[in-house]
Amino acid sequence: MATVVTSATIMCPECGTQTREQMPTDACQFFFTCPSCAARLRPLPGDCCVFCSYADAVCPPKQTGDSVCG
Numbered sequence: 001m002a003t004v005v006t007s008a009t010i011m012c013p014e015c016g017t018q019t020r021e022q023m024p025t026d027a028c029q030f031f032f033t034c035p036s037c038a039a040r041l042r043p044l045p046g047d048c049c050v051f052c053s054y055a056d057a058v059c060p061p062k063q064t065g066d067s068v069c070g
């Protein structure tokens with residue numbers, strides 16, 4: 001059984017602020033608002049959630065191989 005990382009550091013592409021966030025284990029988080037510059041982050045094309053695009057860990061569903069988010 002693999003260890004699932006449930007928190008990740010997400011980095012805002014607009015201002016570079018890094019924020020430690022808890023990731024939902026059963027869903028993908030599609031939006032993230034930067035607490036510093038209020039930029040609204042969305043997943044990059046081909047990614048299922050903002051963590052996959054901007055954080056240092058992919059989302060839990062992807063870690064476990066759950067296919068709900070591709």
Ligand SMILES: [Zn+2]
Pocket residue numbers: 012013014015016017034035036037038039
């Ligand atoms: Zn920002």
